[in-house]
Amino acid sequence: MWRSSASFILDKHLNNKPISITHSIDSPPPPSASMADENPNPNPISAYYETRAAHHGIVTSEWLEQAQAAVQRYPDRENSVSPVSGSPFSVIEEFNSWRQQPDLAEAVAAIRALAAVIRASEATTMMELEIELKKASDTLKAWDTTSISLTAGCDLFMRYVTRTSALEFEDFNSAKSRVLGRAEKFGEISCKARRVIAILSQDFIFDGCTILVHGFSRVVFEILKTSAQNKKLFRVLCTEGRPDKTGVLLAKELAKLDIPVKLLIDSAVAYSMDEVDMVFVGADGVVESGGIINMMGTYQIALVAHSMNKPVYVAAESYKFARLYPLDQKDLEPALRPNDFNVPVPPKVEVERSARDYTPPQYLTLLFTDLGVLTPSVVSDELIQLYL
Amino acid sequence: MPDVQSMVAEFVNKLRKRKIEGSQATAKCTVELLRSVISHQRVPHANQAAALIDAVKAVGQQLVAANPVELAVGNVVRRVLHIIREEDLSLTTAAMAGLDLLDASDDDDIDNCKGIGYPAMSAAVVAAAARSTLRPPSLQTLLEGTPESATVPYTSSSGADSESKTADKSSLTRKLKHDVIEGVNQLIQEISGCHEQIAEQAIEHIHQNEVILTLGSSRTVLEFLCAAKEKKRSFRVFVAEGAPRYQGHLLAKELVARGLQTTVITDSAVFAMISRVNMVIIGAHAVMANGGVIGPVGVNMAALAAKKHAVPFVVLAGSHKLCPLYPHNPEVLLNELRSPSELLDFGEFSDCLDFGAGSGSLQVVNPTFDYVPPNLVSLFITDTGGHNPSYMYRLIADYYSADDLVM
Numbered sequence: 001m002w003r004s005s006a007s008f009i010l011d012k013h014l015n016n017k018p019i020s021i022t023h024s025i026d027s028p029p030p031p032s033a034s035m036a037d038e039n040p041n042p043n044p045i046s047a048y049y050e051t052r053a054a055h056h057g058i059v060t061s062e063w064l065e066q067a068q069a070a071v072q073r074y075p076d077r078e079n080s081v082s083p084v085s086g087s088p089f090s091v092i093e094e095f096n097s098w099r100q101q102p103d104l105a106e107a108v109a110a111i112r113a114l115a116a117v118i119r120a121s122e123a124t125t126m127m128e129l130e131i132e133l134k135k136a137s138d139t140l141k142a143w144d145t146t147s148i149s150l151t152a153g154c155d156l157f158m159r160y161v162t163r164t165s166a167l168e169f170e171d172f173n174s175a176k177s178r179v180l181g182r183a184e185k186f187g188e189i190s191c192k193a194r195r196v197i198a199i200l201s202q203d204f205i206f207d208g209c210t211i212l213v214h215g216f217s218r219v220v221f222e223i224l225k226t227s228a229q230n231k232k233l234f235r236v237l238c239t240e241g242r243p244d245k246t247g248v249l250l251a252k253e254l255a256k257l258d259i260p261v262k263l264l265i266d267s268a269v270a271y272s273m274d275e276v277d278m279v280f281v282g283a284d285g286v287v288e289s290g291g292i293i294n295m296m297g298t299y300q301i302a303l304v305a306h307s308m309n310k311p312v313y314v315a316a317e318s319y320k321f322a323r324l325y326p327l328d329q330k331d332l333e334p335a336l337r338p339n340d341f342n343v344p345v346p347p348k349v350e351v352e353r354s355a356r357d358y359t360p361p362q363y364l365t366l367l368f369t370d371l372g373v374l375t376p377s378v379v380s381d382e383l384i385q386l387y388l
Numbered sequence: 389m390p391d392v393q394s395m396v397a398e399f400v401n402k403l404r405k406r407k408i409e410g411s412q413a414t415a416k417c418t419v420e421l422l423r424s425v426i427s428h429q430r431v432p433h434a435n436q437a438a439a440l441i442d443a444v445k446a447v448g449q450q451l452v453a454a455n456p457v458e459l460a461v462g463n464v465v466r467r468v469l470h471i472i473r474e475e476d477l478s479l480t481t482a483a484m485a486g487l488d489l490l491d492a493s494d495d496d497d498i499d500n501c502k503g504i505g506y507p508a509m510s511a512a513v514v515a516a517a518a519r520s521t522l523r524p525p526s527l528q529t530l531l532e533g534t535p536e537s538a539t540v541p542y543t544s545s546s547g548a549d550s551e552s553k554t555a556d557k558s559s560l561t562r563k564l565k566h567d568v569i570e571g572v573n574q575l576i577q578e579i580s581g582c583h584e585q586i587a588e589q590a591i592e593h594i595h596q597n598e599v600i601l602t603l604g605s606s607r608t609v610l611e612f613l614c615a616a617k618e619k620k621r622s623f624r625v626f627v628a629e630g631a632p633r634y635q636g637h638l639l640a641k642e643l644v645a646r647g648l649q650t651t652v653i654t655d656s657a658v659f660a661m662i663s664r665v666n667m668v669i670i671g672a673h674a675v676m677a678n679g680g681v682i683g684p685v686g687v688n689m690a691a692l693a694a695k696k697h698a699v700p701f702v703v704l705a706g707s708h709k710l711c712p713l714y715p716h717n718p719e720v721l722l723n724e725l726r727s728p729s730e731l732l733d734f735g736e737f738s739d740c741l742d743f744g745a746g747s748g749s750l751q752v753v754n755p756t757f758d759y760v761p762p763n764l765v766s767l768f769i770t771d772t773g774g775h776n777p778s779y780m781y782r783l784i785a786d787y788y789s790a791d792d793l794v795m
Contacts, residue, residue: 204716206716206717373677375781376778377781378781381781381782
């Protein structure tokens with residue numbers, strides 16, 4: 001990458017020019033508002049993190065402006081999404097209505113929305129139905145190009161639901177109802193995935209252990225909640241999770257369950273690592289190599305844990321398995337997030353605003369998924385079986 | 389039947405008192421016991437596989453509870469259950485294929501079948517769907533409805549009844565048991581022959597003028613080294629004595645009797661000698677699903693030494709040692725503490741020892757096993773060949789069914 005060489009100085013000059021050009025283009029990248037006039041940095045903000053922020057009620061002024069701009073944009077989108085039949089069904093609308101529930105994962109909302117597309121479809125042949133689904137799936141994916149679980153969920157849905165072995169019927173209606181059945185089943189499985197994962201991981205939490213968690217993963221929270229309900233005695237160290245402060249929220253929720261919690265700043269992880277027995281993290285996506293993509297800071301924690309021989313356990317539902325193979329940190333689609341430093345940033349200073357990082361598989365011990373307990377090397381096997 | 393009950397009770401007793409030593413002997417006895425259970429079990433006409441599975445599971449639970457540390461017992465019970473499921477599956481798909489051929493020629497049969505509400509799927513599809521129930525859940529098979537495909541073979545067999553194929557049905561009954569017993573016999577042969585299978589691969593791994601390190605005594609390792617010697621490789625062996633039982637001494641004697649140049653060292657000298665060693669070969673007590681190894685106490689130390697000096701650490705394990713469970717606290721849960729008398733003489737130390745009451749406060753801990761995490765192991769050699777630790781999950785998927793993991 002050019003950044004590792006001194007040529008970045010030259011390139012920066014070149015970069016300053018295109019800003020004025022994007023000014024005039026109505027920027028297509030869906031997740032962003034074109035803030036070129038107000039903000040010198042035109043890069044897109046990840047809508048995924050906006051959603052999470054919205055759930056937790058964290059509102060920054062930047063976010064508000066973007067939200068306003070986005071609301072103005074959505075009516076455009078809905079018109080372009082109207083399906084072949086012309087009825088006012090919009091997959092984005094459906095998706096948004098599912099997304100409002102804070103407990104529901106984004107990918108599951110997408111899966112439910114796609115199932116609704118099948119239900120509302122007026123296609124008369126299998127091919128037509130598939131095309132409709134593909135269009136809806138592409139729209140959903142385009143809503144947030146940076147969310148891996150959304151893309152993976154949509155891809156898996158398309159794969160499952162249109163597998164030909166299930167569709168050896170001459171009658172279209174029974175085929176369609178079968179496809180709908182599979183779609184609903186997939187939605188159900190994805191919803192129940194968290195329960196399954198929580199039950200699987202109970203054995204690994206023993207009495208008197210200290211668990212380190214990073215960020216607010218709903219799967220990990222479910223695991224800890226189940227352990228507390230099973231009357232296990234354990235302690236949780238929670239990283240702050242800057243800049244979202246999601247760690248503080250998790251600490252609040254855990255304290256409500258009477259679990260002893262200790263909050264750490266992100267930099268205190270290495271300092272506290274020797275009193276930790278295991279690390280639990282969630283995942284935004286699980287990639288082909290068996291590594292995970294998760295909130296910024298996960299890679300750091302995994303490195304520290306690995307060097308001190310602490311196991312790192314990942315809790316991820318199976319619909320997060322994505323066909324990606326990042327070779328380094330910069331191989332991911334950039335998902336950016338506004339960083340609030342509490343002080344105004346001096347004008348010439350750059351800010352690293354990426355929201356997530358990639359943790360290679362050699363730093364992970366086990367993955368808990370609804371398919372069972374897996375070692376990282378099993379992930380590629382699973383993906384190959386499904387896609388090839 | 390009471391005969392079988394008494395056999396089971398006797399075996400449970402032997403396991404509890406740890407009278408049977410070694411995972412191979414335990415595995416063989418367990419399989420033979422299960423074979424008698426199966427052959428004495430009366431099976432109903434419908435759902436016979438389920439009856440067999442229930443019977444084997446009931447006995448299996450008793451056996452595992454008697455000696456939870458001897459993982460070979462649980463492994464072998466699960467293998468037998470997998471065999472039952474597989475034989476059942478192949479029989480029903482054969483029956484289905486037979487049924488389909490008849491349907492094509494006879495109109496009444498087709499009406500009969502459709503009347504039951506049985507969808508017109510080809511036998512291949514049903515076979516594929518049912519086979520997926522045997523494999524562990526994967527992304528690919530996540531949505532293959534398990535109850536659906538399980539009932540399909542049974543409705544087909546009741547369909548066969550209505551077509552007055554009762555003669556065929558009873559032969560099916562006998563066939564399942566017969567096939568299962570055949571499968572079980574094959575398993576016994578596999579367990580007995582695992583040493584030879586593994587020893588055959590010795591020549592590929594041991595080279596001329598190499599120095600091999602081993603710890604304690606393992607029959608598999610002995611056969612492995614001797615097979616290489618037979619093929620005219622000349623090499624040296626360092627044997628760590630394996631305190632407190634000092635079984636390394638026995639192994640050293642055997643090796644010398646077969647003409648190999650052997651050196652005996654103490655366990656503490658492993659780190660000192662490791663730099664002069666080309667390869668470490670160890671026999672395992674059990675191999676877990678993540679590739680971790682349960683071995684005699686001291687192997688973890690040898691593994692760490694080998695890792696530090698970049699010496700390949702090779703583990704020999706027969707397929708009956710492969711356990712489908714993930715270890716979550718193996719040092720405690722999968723370990724056994726033996727009598728302290730092996731370490732200290734009671735007479736000499738009786739005044740210091742902690743007996744609960746009195747003045748002594750000396751405690752003696754004598755663990756039997758050690759856990760080696762998968763990142764320290766370079767290669768597993770099983771009777772099917774050499775494998776990476778991260779590959780073990782594949783072998784588990786081949787040998788075991790997902791439904792049997794929790795007994």
